Amino acid sequence: MRRDLPIILLGAGGHAGVVLDALRLSGFDVVGVCDPVLTPGDAAGLGLPVFDDASLPTRFPAEACLLANGVGKMPDQTRRRDLAERMAGLGYSFAAVVHPSAVIAGTVRLGDGAQVMAGAIIQNGAELGDHAIVNTGARIDHGCKIGRYVHICPGAILSGDVVVGDDGFVGAGAVLVNGVTIGAGAVIGAGAVITADVPAGARIVTPSSRDLAK
Structure with a gap:
């Protein structure tokens, strides 16, 4: 996994905050959040700029960044899987x-x-x-x-x-x-x-x- 690429965090809830902390402590450069329920430009409580789905491919093409899935998983919820599969279908790769x-x-x-x-x-x-x-x-x-x-x-x-x-x-x-x-x-x-x-x-x-x- 390339550590020189910037990372976009998907989601801005509790799990996203935990993932963000792990990424920062590991030396990754997390440059923003993509979450459709947030207003673009809002800091989202994470101290990061927010991008919407429409602008992400233009500002951060798939080959120029990695994604980190900040959506957690609870029983009977599929949002984590749905989001990962949708973004992978657009050519994005996810950081471990x-x-x-x-x-x-x-x-x-x-x-x-x-x-x-x-x-x-x-x-x-x-x-x-x-x-x-x-x-x-x-x-x-x-x-x-x-x-x-x-x-x-x-x-x-x-x-x-x-x-x-x-x-x-x-x-x-x-x-x-x-x-x-x-x-x-x-x-x-x-x-x-x-x-x-x-x-x-x-x-x-x-x-x-x-x-x-x-």
Whole structure:
């Protein structure tokens, strides 16, 4: 990834602020925000100029910048994916974002636009798909496979060789024991302890629940 290119941040909410901090601490030059709900020129509370969708390709062509996806992911929300796919279709590339305090083994593979936040630990042989988020203080152990557009929330723990399918969501403080598979689009609630495979699209919504709510 070229570190000499300026970065445009997509979105201006809470997750965008966290991504911006990680980028700045990593030495990237973040030059503006693109968000359709903001007025062009507005500082957006992030101390950055705001560009609209129409002016972005003219001011910052795809070959002259990188994008960082500041839109987070919650269950049943597709805006992060929709935005990434739309901008990729226009030829833009996304920076992988790694906070300087994160610990990542040398054999870890990060997909395009993957994000690893402060204090996260990712161990040997793990893989993160495109636009996956490993949020603050989460721990991903050896050999885990995290799919595209997955969100591993703050403080979650994935023991070795866990698989999380595309668009999965693992809530804050959840614990996934060694070797379990979480199907695509499944939602694991905050604090849940997962000891068996979870089918695609299923939900475990409370820490004490062992039933899968479809």
